[in-house]
Amino acid sequence: MGRGIKIDRWIEETVSSRKNLRSRKLWALMCKIKGGDSLIVSELSRLGRNMFQIVGILNFCMERQIKLRTIKENYELGNNIASKVLAFAFGLAAEIERELISQRTREALMRRKSEGKALGRPRGQKSVRVKLSKHEDDIISLINEGVPKARIAKKFNVARGTLSRFLSGISSGYRGKKPAPAYADGKRHSEFMERVALENPRPRLRVRKNPKEKQRAGEKPSKANLRRRAKV
Incomplete structure (x- = not known):
């Protein structure tokens, strides 16, 4: 090149509005x-x-x-x-x-x-910007394998609370006062639980019955409940 300039490296690229x-x-x-x-x-x-x-x-x-x-x-x-x-x-x-x-x-x-048009994405629709959406299958598999949520969050470089909210959104069942709306694709909490059950025939979670329900069903109370009654 002229002016006595030595070029050490050439780079050719097209500036795109989609690339940062x-x-x-x-x-x-x-x-x-x-x-x-x-x-x-x-x-x-x-x-x-x-x-x-x-x-x-x-x-x-x-x-x-x-x-x-x-x-x-x-x-x-x-x-x-x-x-x-x-x-x-x-x-x-x-x-x-x-x-x-x-x-x-x-x-x-x-x-x-x-004009009366709603702003933002439709209520309940999964956002394409959600960082964890593309890893949904991997996250469910890891949960079924018993991997702690903290380790899963660290793997995908998000906070544990972000992961918990994402899982609550998938299951359409927040624990707060307002339940999470169903997704636009029709996914419901029951469908999510069926999917987990199919991938993990022996789920890690079990439903604990109330002691009064056990009595009505004719079942014996647990040792922990007996000890609790003895203390009272």
């Missing part, structure tokens, strides 16, 4: 380059999918003393006054862009609400 920065090849390169290195791009707009992401990359480079050069605009940005002014201008444009997006979103929500 950490999933791009550019992020792997940014983690390796050091202060004094140069990052050369075809044009500034190729750095990110929006102005806000581009500003973030510019700040990243300036903080680490990395020079950024563009071929089309012929920019050579570093940790100097001119580069900071340009980065500030881009940051202002990014802030305006973000505010416009937020305003359009609010207007769209208000319009839908005025």
Whole structure:
């Protein structure tokens, strides 16, 4: 390449609106380059999918003393006054862009609400964003094998409470005052329990009968209940 610049590594990729920065090849390169290195791009707009992401990359480079050069605009940005002014201008444009997006979103929500349409996903429908939804079969298998919930939560990198709420949602039976609504696909608590029973013929849980029910059924009370009565 001209200007006496030596290229150590080439990266070719297409900027997609569906990919975040950490999933791009550019992020792997940014983690390796050091202060004094140069990052050369075809044009500034190729750095990110929006102005806000581009500003973030510019700040990243300036903080680490990395020079950024563009071929089309012929920019050579570093940790100097001119580069900071340009980065500030881009940051202002990014802030305006973000505010416009937020305003359009609010207007769209208000319009839908005025039309009488419900906001958000339908009540009871399983969200595609739930982190554990794609691991549902694995989680049920682990529970049937007797693996503690704390260990399962650690395996899938979630809190134990998150796992418990997810399991309550699957079984459509929260322990709170309001029962969980049935899923849109028709799954009910009984269907969930049948599924567990099929995968685990000998369930680990058993139903404890009330001592009065045992007496009515003609069964003998347990030793624990006899000891409790003796103490009384």
